[in-house]
Amino acid sequence: METKFREAIVKAVHNPNLTGALGRFSEAYRTSRQRAYEGYDFEALRTQIAERKSYAASHLDELADLFAKNAEARGTKVFRTNDPAEVREYILNLAREHGVKSVVKSKSMASEEIHLNKHLESAGIEVGETDLGEWIIQLAGQTPSHMVMPAIHMTKEEVARVFSEQVEPGQKPEIPKLVKFARGKLRTKFLEAEMGITGANIAVAETGTLVIVTNEGNARLVTTLPKIHVAIVGLEKLMEKFDDVVPVLTALPKSATAQLMTSYVSMISGPVPNTDGSLKQLHVILMDNRRTEMSQDPKFKQAMQCIRCASCLNVCPVFRLVGGHVFGKIYTGGIGTILTAWFDALKASDDIQSLCIQCGNCTEVCPGKIDIPGLILELRRRIAVEKGQPLAQKAIFSVVNNRRLFHSMLRAAYVMQKPLQKGNFIRHLPFFLSDMTEFRSLPAIAEAPLRDTIRKIQQPACQEKIAFYAGCLIDFAYPNMGESLVKIMNKAGIEVVFPEGQTCCGAPARYSGAYEVAAHNANDNIDALLANDVSYVVSACPTCTVALKHEFISTFESLGQAESLPRARQLAKKVIDFSTLVKKLVDAGRLKFKEGQQLGKITYHDSCHLKRTLHASQEPRQLLAQAGYEISEMYEADMCCGMGGSYSLKLPEISAPILERKLVNIKKSGAPIAVMDCPGCVMQIRGGLDKQKSAIKVEHTVERLAEEFE
């Protein structure tokens, strides 16, 4: 990661205006979005959008031709090109040909993508952005920090200063006055401009129609007052049928701004009369700029399903801390990272992609059903292939790939940590490692790993056997969690076997783009875990569970290692997370809670992988309630704690403030105990509360439940 990039992160995180505005917005967005979708079946709606957009992506060439044919039949001029330079030239030539001195624009990300303003301005043409946010950042000489709210990072004081310096002195920081001022100044520009430039939200092939959505009404003026209208349309905006407009127009306002409908929608299918009675010149530029290539990529084709609502930004725990100037280039946030890699260059997304913590929040709200974190991982993998892994990382993974060496090093670490250890924690690390313990204590490596202690447990002879996959944290830092699991399983009449050959699940390698290492780990684990005849393979770490259940398969798929797939699938079928298994056993009457217990308040933190990939959020809550706890829900219970595996080590600057929010919410819940299903979250949250000397107990659900069964 470039030093400059890290500095930008630190600066953003410490900018209270930015984090305040984005933080308040993301909190408000969650509820207002939900309200906007009341009475709608979001899953059905987004399935429809994904299906229709995916169809369009598979028929891009055909739809572009059809659009051109239908639009041209009605008098529209259509120009299609893959080359951004040709787009700029086309517009400049058109402007010159008609003596255009002044252009007004309504918001168009496609024009930002090709730096159109700069090009026209350097040719002496005045370009006025008319979307208020875009105008502000144009005056300030900045780029948009958010795809829907370009100037969300600026305060009214900053806006007043920009207006005063760039337009007319003496503007006061009062929002209604600033808006009125903008209205007046831009009105003149609208009336004077000879050319209007817009983007489009949808381009309907069967009718040659552009659908343009705005709240301010600027697109209506841009398409009404100047005699020439140029629309720059990315090919991903194409849809086959006019009826495809319905699902997109239903979802876009709700997802983008939590409105039932945007104030204005214009559907333009051909030239209309100008105010002087002449016919408007309507030019549509169908811009490819690698979109065709993207639609032909088996992994990235789904990115064409994006409707540019920016909801992935609004729910992202990282975006709300750093904003779009750090998290993105022209296009921002999760989807922006992907679009940057394609429309700019893979290299350009290198630093940005590392910001994704893989919490999966965005996958729950994306109206295009895009697996944004999955695609970012794929970018990471391709970047790693292209430029190779960093040397230090390579060294680490070569150790992880050698199970015996890895495990003996972890054992050795127990001895080496002694001088730093206080109880079960390491509170301070020396030198460059100190970042890791600045905001949370780290767990000490256990004296004996679970793989040793588990053999000493006297288990009753049982007919049913399950295999326990511990994962590194439980094995070497929290063996107690594994011991608790054995205790509970034994009560259900199940014996727990611990396959010795198990090793790291490969998640750290995979999340760093080192898929070869992850595949090596996967093969070792599959061999170990399929060696025994067991009814389940259980894990108490959701990240490991996801690796075993889903990611071994997708890693092999990414690498084209088809020969490993059947066994990976065989394993996946047996894999289950701790809470889901226990819930099954309780429901089947094989485990009984002690009766009549009143255990007081508890709060539950949803771990990202458990809730969003394994879809288990009710199971642990129901178990805790059945045990006799009163669940006192914390605010944003399912928001990431900032751990993200090695993320918290790579980006402590971001991990720490995310954790800070989580700790505040835990404290506000008023519960003396916080439980969760992930040893990684325990490490982060327990470590954070230890640093703050809080009395709140942090435990894994398995530890909390161990003594609650008959």
Place this chain on the structure above:
Amino acid sequence: MDAVFETFKLRAEAVNAEVHHFSGKNDALSFILEYLRGAGVCNEPLAYAVWASCRFLEEFDQKQISASVPGLIFQVNREVSALAKVGISQLDWAIANTGTLIQDAAPVDCRLVSTLPLIHIALVESDHLVPDLPSALTRIRPEQTNYISFITGPSRTADIERVLTIGVHGPEKLVIVFYDVLSDGGRVN
């Protein structure tokens, strides 16, 4: 009025529009003229009212109407619209569940009067109210016209500090006037 109208009213008011209903054209006209007077419309720049040609006007004597409110102009053009305080036009359909109005906006007049003035009065025939977007899009299609406009509430922005501010580039007020068309006009009351 029925439940669909109530839904429309609720949704449109939620996005800061005003909604009225009159059982006949005459009542609707009286309301509009009264409104124009109340808004201070007069024969001076920045105080004009511009009324785009529409079905509603067909049975009325425009000369007589404009005589009753000085500054009310039926010959709409760009210059006069830019100097108008109020714009009046007829919208073709209304969608109840989003509080949206839809218009065949190919004639430039109907866009000028609904974009440039501060206040937009939108006339809608009562029986042109449909429940939702899909039903609206069966009635107005891009095959029929080159410009379809959707209007939902007045112009708005939240671009500065996310504070909702009404009236950026378009009208800051949207007054929706439903009127019933008598059955002898070919439509059901």
